[in-house]
Amino acid sequence: MTTRRTGLREQKKQATREALRAAALRLALERGPDDVRVDDIAEAAGVSPRTYNNYFSSREHAIVAAVTGEREARVAAAVADRPAGVGLADAVIEAIVDQYTAPDESGRDALLLIITRPALREAFLETTAAIEHPLTDAIAERLGDDDPHTARVLAASVAAAVRVAIERWLHTTASSATISGLVVPSGSLPDLLRTTLAPLTPALDAAEQRALRRRPR
Amino acid sequence: MTTRRTGLREQKKQATREALRAAALRLALERGPDDVRVDDIAEAAGVSPRTYNNYFSSREHAIVAAVTGEREARVAAAVADRPAGVGLADAVIEAIVDQYTAPDESGRDALLLIITRPALREAFLETTAAIEHPLTDAIAERLGDDDPHTARVLAASVAAAVRVAIERWLHTTASSATISGLVVPSGSLPDLLRTTLAPLTPALDAAEQRALRRRPR
DNA sequence: GCAGAAAAGTGCGTGCACGCAAGTTTGCAT
DNA sequence: ATGCAAACTTGCGTGCACGCACTTTTCTGC
Numbered sequence: 361m362t363t364r365r366t367g368l369r370e371q372k373k374q375a376t377r378e379a380l381r382a383a384a385l386r387l388a389l390e391r392g393p394d395d396v397r398v399d400d401i402a403e404a405a406g407v408s409p410r411t412y413n414n415y416f417s418s419r420e421h422a423i424v425a426a427v428t429g430e431r432e433a434r435v436a437a438a439v440a441d442r443p444a445g446v447g448l449a450d451a452v453i454e455a456i457v458d459q460y461t462a463p464d465e466s467g468r469d470a471l472l473l474i475i476t477r478p479a480l481r482e483a484f485l486e487t488t489a490a491i492e493h494p495l496t497d498a499i500a501e502r503l504g505d506d507d508p509h510t511a512r513v514l515a516a517s518v519a520a521a522v523r524v525a526i527e528r529w530l531h532t533t534a535s536s537a538t539i540s541g542l543v544v545p546s547g548s549l550p551d552l553l554r555t556t557l558a559p560l561t562p563a564l565d566a567a568e569q570r571a572l573r574r575r576p577r
Numbered sequence: 578m579t580t581r582r583t584g585l586r587e588q589k590k591q592a593t594r595e596a597l598r599a600a601a602l603r604l605a606l607e608r609g610p611d612d613v614r615v616d617d618i619a620e621a622a623g624v625s626p627r628t629y630n631n632y633f634s635s636r637e638h639a640i641v642a643a644v645t646g647e648r649e650a651r652v653a654a655a656v657a658d659r660p661a662g663v664g665l666a667d668a669v670i671e672a673i674v675d676q677y678t679a680p681d682e683s684g685r686d687a688l689l690l691i692i693t694r695p696a697l698r699e700a701f702l703e704t705t706a707a708i709e710h711p712l713t714d715a716i717a718e719r720l721g722d723d724d725p726h727t728a729r730v731l732a733a734s735v736a737a738a739v740r741v742a743i744e745r746w747l748h749t750t751a752s753s754a755t756i757s758g759l760v761v762p763s764g765s766l767p768d769l770l771r772t773t774l775a776p777l778t779p780a781l782d783a784a785e786q787r788a789l790r791r792r793p794r
Numbered sequence: 795g796c797a798g799a800a801a802a803g804t805g806c807g808t809g810c811a812c813g814c815a816a817g818t819t820t821g822c823a824t
Numbered sequence: 825a826t827g828c829a830a831a832c833t834t835g836c837g838t839g840c841a842c843g844c845a846c847t848t849t850t851c852t853g854c
Contacts, residue, residue, distance in 0.1 A: 369820060369831070376832095398810070408834050413811060509745075513776045516741050517734035524733050528726075559730045559780055566779035584851090590802075615840070625804050630841060800851075810841085818833075824826090 377415050379405040384419070385426035385470060393423060393477050420483035427470045428487050435459045436494030440501060448502055449564040452495070452518060453557045457550045460522075481530055488523040492516050503571040510567050517560055525549075525556035594632050596622040601636070602643035602687060610640060610694050637700035644687045645704050652676045653711030657718060665719055666781040669712075669735060670774045674767045677739075698747055705740040709733050720788040727784050734777055742766075742773035 383404035387396045398419050402412040416422040438455035474480040492515050500511035529552050600621035604613045615636050619629040633639040655672035691697040709732050717728035746769050 367821085372820090373832080409810095410812090410835070411833055414833080417811075419810085509741075509773065510776045513738050513741055513773055516737035517777060517780075520733035520737040521730050524726075524730055556726065556730055559727045559784055560734060561780075562783035563734075563777050563780035567776055589850095593802095626840090627805070627842090628803050631803080634841075636840085796854085798852090798854105800849105802847105802849075804845105804847075806844090808841105808843090811839090813838090814836090816834085816836105818831105820829100820831075822827105822829085824828105 376405065376407060376411070380407070380412060380415055380422055381426040384416075384422035385467075388423050388473060389469065393419075393473065393480060418483065420479050421486075424474060424480060424483040424487060427467060427474060428484070431459055431487070432491040432494045435491050436498040439495065439498040444502075447565065448499070448568040449561040451502070452499070452564060453554060453561075456491075456518070456522060456557070457553050460553060461550050475530060475533060485523055485526060485530075488519055488526060491522065492519045495519065503567060504575050506571065506574060510570075514560075514564060514567060517563065518557065521557050521560055522553065525553045528552060528556070593622065593624060593628070597624070597629060597632055597639055598643040601633075601639035602684075605640050605690060606686065610636075610690065610697060635700065637696050638703075641691060641697060641700040641704060644684060644691060645701070648676055648704070649708040649711045652708050653715040656712065656715035661719075664782065665716070665785040666778040668719070669716070669781060670771060670778075673708075673735070673739060673774070674770050677770060678767050692747060692750060702740055702743060702747070705736055705743060708739065709736045712736065720784060721792050723788065723791060727787075731777075731781060731784060734780065735774065738774050738777055739770065742770045745769060745773070 380401060384396070384401045387400055387404060396419065398412050399409045401419070401422060402409040405412075412422075416425065435455055438458055439451050442451035442455065474484050492512075495515040495518060496508070496512045499515055500508050503511055505511075526549075529549050532548070597618060601613070601618045604617055604621060613636065615629050616626045618636070618639060619626040622629075629639075633642065652672055655675055656668050659668035659672065691701050712732040712735060713725070713729045716732055717725050720728055722728075746766050749765070
C-alpha cells in the first residue's frame with residue numbers, strides 16, 4: 361500500500377522533498393517568511409535552486425506543504441476506512457473534520473505564521489483543491505464506480521466547500537487574532553466545516569441512493 | 578444598473594481594459610500565442626507594460642478575457658431574471674447553459690486557439706471560478722438572504738461542477754480535434770453541463786425547500 | 795473656479811518560474 | 825558485470841509579476 365513505485369529513486373525524491381519542506385519552514389520561522397529567498401531554501405536543503413522548483417511551484421507552497429503534509433491522501437484514506445454501514449455524507453464529512461483537526465498541524469506557530477501572511481493564506485487555501493482527485497477515487501469506490509463522473513462532481517463540490525469553510529475560518533480568526541494578540545481560536549474549525557458542508561448532504565445522499573438502487577448489494 | 582461608480586475615470590479604465598483584451602487576442606491570432614510578449618500587447622494598446630498587469634495577472638488571462646467577456650456577470654443576471662416560479666436548480670442550470678452556449682463566443686477561431694494551447698486552456702478553466710461571487714449573490718437573492726453561507730457553498734459547488742464539465746469538454750474535444758483536424762464539436766457542451774450539474778440538483782432543491790419553509794411567501 | 799485628495803499610469807529594480815540542453819545517477823536486462 | 829535507457833539534477837537564459845516611489849489626471853468640497 362506504500363506508494364513505492366520504484367526503490368532508491370523514489371526514496372531520494374521523497375527525502376529531497378521533505379528536506380525542502382523542512383528547510384522552508386525552518387527558515388520562515390527563523391527570519392519571517394518575507395526574508396527567505398528560494399536560493400536559501402535550496403541551499404539549506406542541499407540542492408540547486410533550479411531543482412527546488414521541480415518540487416514546488418512557489419516559495420509559499422513549500423512552506424505550506426510543511427504544515428499540511430499529505431493531508432489529501434489522509435482524507436481519502438479516512439473516507440475509505442469508514443465502515444460500509446455509515447452513509448456517504450457522514451463518511452466524507454467526518455473524515456475531513458478529522459484530518460483538519462488532527463494534532464493541530466503539529467506546529468501551532470507554523471499555523472499562526474500562515475494565518476498572518478496573505479501570500480501564505482492564499483497558498484493554504486489552494487491546498488484544498490488537492491483533495492479533489494483522491495476524494496474522487498474514494499467516493500467512486502463507495503458508489504461502485506458505475507458513474508465516475510458523479511463522484512468527480514461531488515468531490516469537486518466538497519473541495520470547494522472546504523475551501524469556503526477555511527476561507528471563513530481565516531477571515532474570523534484573522535480578525536480575532538488581530539484584536540486579542542496571539543490567540544488562535546481554531547476550536548471552531550470543526551463546527552465551521554460541518555455547517556459549511558451540510559448543504560451538500562442532500563447531493564451526497566441522493567447519489568448514494570441511486571447507486572444502491574442500481575447495484576443492490 | 579450599469580456599473581458606473583464614477584464618470585470619466587471608470588470609462589477610461591474600461592476602455593484601456595478593452596483595448597488590452599482586443600490587442601491581446603489580435604496579436605495571439607496573428608502570430609500564435611507563444612510569440613506574443615506582454616510588451617507587444619501593452620504597446621498595441623498604448624499603455625506601458627507596467628500598466629498592463631494592473632489589469633491582467635498573466636498574458637493568458639488577457640487573451641481568454643477577450644473571448645469570455647464578462648460571462649460571470651451575465652450568468653448572475655440570467656439567474657436573477659428567471660421567473661420566481663421556476664425552481665432554483667433549473668434557474669441556475671439553464672442560466673449557465675445559456676451563457677456558455679451563446680453565439681459560440683463570437684469567435685470560433687479564438688475558441689480553437691484556446692482549446693489547443695495548454696496555457697490558455699488552463700486560464701480558460703480558471704475563469705469558472707469567477708462566477709462564484711456573482712452567483713452567490715444571485716442564489717442568496719432567491720433563497721432570501723437568511724443564510725448567505727448556504728448560498729456561498731452552493732455557488733462554489735456549482736462553479737466547481739462547471740469547471741469539471743469544461744475540463745471534460747476540453748478533454749474530449751482536444752482528442753477529436755486532433756484526429757479530425759479543425760472540427761470543434763462544441764455541440765455537446767450544453768449536454769455535458771446539464772449532466773455534470775445534475776448531481777447538485779438535490780442540494781439546490783433542499784436549500785430551496787428550507788428557505789420556503791422558513792419564509793413562506 | 796480652485797486647492798487638496800484620490801486614483802490611475804509609469805519607471806525601475808528584484809526575485810522567481812520555467813524551458814532547454816547538457817551531465818549524472820539509478821534501474822533493468824542481458 | 826556491463827551497457828543501455830529512463831529519470832533526476834543542474835546551469836543558463838528569458839520573460840514576467842509585483843513592490844515602491846513618483847508624475848499626471850480626475851474628483852470633491854469649499
